Amino acid sequence: MRRVNRKLLFLLVSTFILCTISLHIKWTNKLSFFAGPQNSVTYKHRRAMVKSFCENNQLNNSFFVLQKKVAAQLYVEHSHKFIYCEVPKVGCSNWKRIILLLNDSLGRSINELKHYEVHTSSLLIKLSSYPPAIQTQLLANYTKVMFTRDPLERVVSAYRDKFLHKDDIYYSRTIANQIKRRVRENINSTENITFEEFTRYIVLQAPQYTDTHWKPMYHLCDPCNIHYDIIGKFETLKEDADFVLKVIAAPQKLSFPNKKHHSNDSQTNHQITRQYLETLPPILFRQLKKRYSIDFSMFEYSYYTDDDDDDDDDG
Ligand SMILES: *[C@@H]1O[C@H](CO)[C@@H](O)[C@H](O)[C@H]1NC(C)=O
Ligand SMILES: *[C@@H]1O[C@H](CO)[C@@H](O)[C@H](O)[C@H]1NC(C)=O
Ligand SMILES: *[C@@H]1O[C@H](CO)[C@@H](O)[C@H](O)[C@H]1NC(C)=O
Ligand SMILES: *[C@@H]1O[C@H](CO)[C@@H](O)[C@H](O)[C@H]1NC(C)=O
Numbered sequence: 001m002r003r004v005n006r007k008l009l010f011l012l013v014s015t016f017i018l019c020t021i022s023l024h025i026k027w028t029n030k031l032s033f034f035a036g037p038q039n040s041v042t043y044k045h046r047r048a049m050v051k052s053f054c055e056n057n058q059l060n061n062s063f064f065v066l067q068k069k070v071a072a073q074l075y076v077e078h079s080h081k082f083i084y085c086e087v088p089k090v091g092c093s094n095w096k097r098i099i100l101l102l103n104d105s106l107g108r109s110i111n112e113l114k115h116y117e118v119h120t121s122s123l124l125i126k127l128s129s130y131p132p133a134i135q136t137q138l139l140a141n142y143t144k145v146m147f148t149r150d151p152l153e154r155v156v157s158a159y160r161d162k163f164l165h166k167d168d169i170y171y172s173r174t175i176a177n178q179i180k181r182r183v184r185e186n187i188n189s190t191e192n193i194t195f196e197e198f199t200r201y202i203v204l205q206a207p208q209y210t211d212t213h214w215k216p217m218y219h220l221c222d223p224c225n226i227h228y229d230i231i232g233k234f235e236t237l238k239e240d241a242d243f244v245l246k247v248i249a250a251p252q253k254l255s256f257p258n259k260k261h262h263s264n265d266s267q268t269n270h271q272i273t274r275q276y277l278e279t280l281p282p283i284l285f286r287q288l289k290k291r292y293s294i295d296f297s298m299f300e301y302s303y304y305t306d307d308d309d310d311d312d313d314d315g
């Protein structure tokens with residue numbers, strides 16, 4: 001009797017060990033497929049950070065109904081079961097180019113797609129164009145992706161792109177005038193709006209209703225309720241985009257483009273951002289950081305500091 005038991009135990013243990021080894025081999029094979037500086041551990045970590053932040057701050061919603069304005073940020077690409085949340089100033093024009101080329105009935109190359117065409121194409125399908133029941137199914141079935149960027153670098157990028165150029169009249173006139181009416185003391189002045197005025201305007205507005213170019217990423221994409229499979233970062237755009245393209249099994253010849261709208265401008269970086277932030281009075285600077293505090297924490301960006309301000313006192 002005992003002998004039989006022992007044999008059985010031995011059999012069980014060896015089967016277990018063998019299974020573990022073969023599973024491990026399978027898993028490492030899968031991982032090596034994604035090998036590179038940004039392996040799947042990075043993405044798992046980002047997702048875990050978002051999840052724990054949402055739970056700790058009770059930002060998830062048990063009666064979740066996808067908001068219309070969030071559904072309008074999400075683009076659907078059926079042939080690769082891909083859903084992309086548009087965050088302006090975080091490489092979104094290039095993602096739209098990719099989406100157009102993924103469903104390539106026209107056989108065009110990436111350079112043939114013009115900027116205005118990308119933003120007005122009727123071939124781009126928004127999730128909001130489907131009835132709610134289908135929206136839920138698509139969110140459950142497809143690979144969902146969003147990209148984030150340092151919150152204040154995004155604000156500076158929006159300012160430079162929208163208010164230092166005259167080609168986009170909606171911003172350089174209509175919105176600029178709106179900002180002047182709200183924050184400018186001398187209403188007769190015809191000066192361009194300054195970064196400080198832009199910032200004053202941002203902190204006066206309710207973050208969930210403000211313009212998408214400076215709306216907090218948390219409000220744009222609702223990551224507490226839409227469980228994104230991949231959270232990419234602008235700071236590692238190329239690697240993260242390549243990872244996404246691999247996961248959705250995009251054609252190998254398709255690679256993420258490196259195109260800028262105002263190609264003569266230098267890309268807004270940490271140093272340029274700092275130069276703009278230094279023009280702000282300390283109180284306004286703190287108010288601005290507070291505006292984006294969820295984005296800072298949830299997506300793990302570090303706060304810019306001024307002299308009398310500790311790293312995370314607004315956290
Ligand atoms: C929200 O988070 C809480 C705390 O972890 C969890 O118990 C609850 O199930 C979550 N709700 C949803 C809808 O995910
Ligand atoms: C490609 O785009 C066209 C036009 O929007 C659409 O009718 C078609 O269903 C798309 N194909 C796939 C596979 O998504
Ligand atoms: C989603 O997946 C389910 C189960 O595989 C399938 O029945 C359903 O038709 C899919 N829905 C959509 C919109 O793709
Ligand atoms: C306002 O900005 C535009 C575009 O950069 C520039 O051409 C113009 O000279 C500026 N006007 C003033 C008064 O600074």
Ligand SMILES: *[C@@H]1O[C@H](CO)[C@@H](O)[C@H](O)[C@H]1NC(C)=O
Binds near residue numbers: 186187188
């Ligand atoms: C603005 O212009 C109007 C009309 O020219 C003038 O009456 C008013 O005093 C000016 N206001 C300021 C603050 O300069």
